[in-house]
Amino acid sequence: MAIDCVAKAQSLDEKKSPLVFDASVFQHEKNIPPQFLWPDNEKPCPYAPELPIPSIDIGGFLSGDSKASKLVGEACENHGFFLVVNHGIDFKLIKDAHVFMDKFFHLPYIEKQKAQRKPGEHCGYASSFTGRFSTKLPWKETLTMRFTPQEQENDNKIVQDYMIRKMGDTFRDFGRVYQDYCDSMNKLSLRIMELLGISLGVGKKHFKEFFQGNDSIMRLNYYPICQKPELTLGTGPHCDPTSLTILHQDDVGGLQVFVDNQWRSITPNTQAFVVSIGDTFMALSNGKYKSCLHRAVVNSATPRKSLAFFLCPDKQKLVVPPKQLINKERPRMYPDFTWEQFLEFTQKHYRSDENTLDAFTNWLQHKIYPFSLSKSSR
Numbered sequence: 001m002a003i004d005c006v007a008k009a010q011s012l013d014e015k016k017s018p019l020v021f022d023a024s025v026f027q028h029e030k031n032i033p034p035q036f037l038w039p040d041n042e043k044p045c046p047y048a049p050e051l052p053i054p055s056i057d058i059g060g061f062l063s064g065d066s067k068a069s070k071l072v073g074e075a076c077e078n079h080g081f082f083l084v085v086n087h088g089i090d091f092k093l094i095k096d097a098h099v100f101m102d103k104f105f106h107l108p109y110i111e112k113q114k115a116q117r118k119p120g121e122h123c124g125y126a127s128s129f130t131g132r133f134s135t136k137l138p139w140k141e142t143l144t145m146r147f148t149p150q151e152q153e154n155d156n157k158i159v160q161d162y163m164i165r166k167m168g169d170t171f172r173d174f175g176r177v178y179q180d181y182c183d184s185m186n187k188l189s190l191r192i193m194e195l196l197g198i199s200l201g202v203g204k205k206h207f208k209e210f211f212q213g214n215d216s217i218m219r220l221n222y223y224p225i226c227q228k229p230e231l232t233l234g235t236g237p238h239c240d241p242t243s244l245t246i247l248h249q250d251d252v253g254g255l256q257v258f259v260d261n262q263w264r265s266i267t268p269n270t271q272a273f274v275v276s277i278g279d280t281f282m283a284l285s286n287g288k289y290k291s292c293l294h295r296a297v298v299n300s301a302t303p304r305k306s307l308a309f310f311l312c313p314d315k316q317k318l319v320v321p322p323k324q325l326i327n328k329e330r331p332r333m334y335p336d337f338t339w340e341q342f343l344e345f346t347q348k349h350y351r352s353d354e355n356t357l358d359a360f361t362n363w364l365q366h367k368i369y370p371f372s373l374s375k376s377s378r
Contacts, residue, residue: 021128022109023141023224027303035130035137036232042136044230044297048256051081051264055272058188059086061195073199076289079259080277081266084192084246087273089184094248094270096177097307104174105141105222105305115143115166120348122146122217123162133351139232139298143220147182147309149213159218182218185246185309189216192244192275193311200285202322207284210313215339217242217310223254226298234296234304238352240278241342241360242310247274252304258293258354279357280312280339286321287333293354315340334361 019035054071061068075082104112109127117124119131123144128137145159159182160175167174193211194204223234234254249255249268256263266274282291298304313319318336326332334357345360346352 019128019130019137020109021130021137021141023105023127023222024109026139027225028227030227032226032228032231035135036128036139038136038231038233038236042233042237044233045263046230048263048265048297050267051079051257051259053079053081053083053266053274055083055085056195056275057086058084058191058195059088062191069195069199072195076196076199076277076285078290079257079292080282080290081257081292081294082275083269083272084188084275085269085272087188089188089273093177093180093184094307097181097248098250098305100174100177101143101220101222101305101307104143104220112141112143114168115163117144122343122347124166136233136236138235138296139223139226139229140234140296141222141224145178145182145218147186147216147218149186150183178218181307182216182309185218186214186216186311188273189214189244189246189309189311192246196281196289200288200322200325202324206322210284210317211243211311213314213317214312215315216312219308219310221296221304221306221308223296223298223304225300225303227300229298229300232298234298237293237295237354239291239293239354239356240276240310241280241346241352241356242278242312243281243284244311245274245276245278246309246311247276248307249274250305252299252302254296254298254304255306256295256297258295263295278310279360280319280342282357283319283334283337284321286325286330288325288330291357312343313339315343335364337364 019033054075056068056072072082112125115125117126123146126142128140130137145162147159157179159179163171163175190208190211193207197204197207226232251268251270253268255266257266277289277291279291282289316338318338320336342360345363350356350359
């Protein structure tokens with residue numbers, strides 16, 4: 001017998017217990033629980049024209065192609081999104097990462113719960129964010145892992161060890177695939193930082209050296225089928241608080257970016273990575289490069305998957321723009337902060353949206369909690 005999700009949601013709400021989002025059940029339900037309904041002004045639009053973004057040949061850049069920095073600079077000043085092709089990442093590794101993602105999200109709900117994300121933490125499994133928020137819930141599941149680069153070959157493999165600790169030794173190969181994937185993403189992100197440094201006129205070493213010792217995030221996103229996709233969102237409108245996002249989409253589509261007062265779609269390209277600027281790098285560029293509002297929509301025919309690597313600084317390193325980007329025409333836009341402070345703010349005090357960095361800045365300077373901390377949005 002099908003579960004009446006609305007009745008179930010209301011019953012749970014009355015008991016003040018979080019809604020259980022079991023994708024294997026909810027993907028068949030025609031009644032969307034009220035917690036997943038989005039306001040009319042935020043619901044998906046019926047048509048989102050394609051956003052043309054430049055394809056950056058990272059291999060060509062490393063070989064001395066000077067066009068890449070100009071294209072990246074223009075994109076980052078406008079909306080902060082571009083594609084990276086000829087990236088050198090093993091396509092078998094990418095394929096394996098998608099295969100293991102399927103295996104995890106197709107596990108029974110009780111098995112996935114072994115890696116349950118704890119309140120206030122950013123790592124682990126989350127079935128939507130039912131334990132943290134009560135309205136405008138995203139129609140998705142995620143698995144998030146912390147990554148730090150290995151300094152030596154015999155260093156502990158943080159991603160692999162985490163998955164074995166949470167899920168058991170049968171997840172050793174699973175952890176190895178994502179350990180290797182994160183290692184590859186780390187190398188690619190540092191190459192992109194060379195490109196961003198040149199495009200900003202501070203030289204290719206500045207940001208690469210800043211992020212050499214990073215404390216980054218790997219996230220697997222799974223967007224189940226939704227019988228009423230016009231009523232909800234896979235991921236709500238937000239700007240990434242991190243520094244740089246390297247996203248690999250499957251061929252389903254669903255990523256949308258808000259540019260020139262309208263939602264535009266980014267067409268999937270499985271041969272490329274979608275790269276976008278996050279709030280922390282916007283602060284590092286003193287506001288010159290944009291962290292753009294984006295979201296993910298769902299559909300009623302096919303699940304969607306994506307792999308997201310979020311480059312972040314070492315938690316204790318001060319986020320300060322280089323002196324070359326500060327002048328009379330562009331004075332300091334944001335105060336000094338650490339990634340640890342910003343991460344804690346987004347995990348414990350604020351629901352990420354288009355105003356996260358400004359809200360964080362205001363909180364740092366005045367210790368005033370923003371409106372997003374009210375009970376209605378938690």
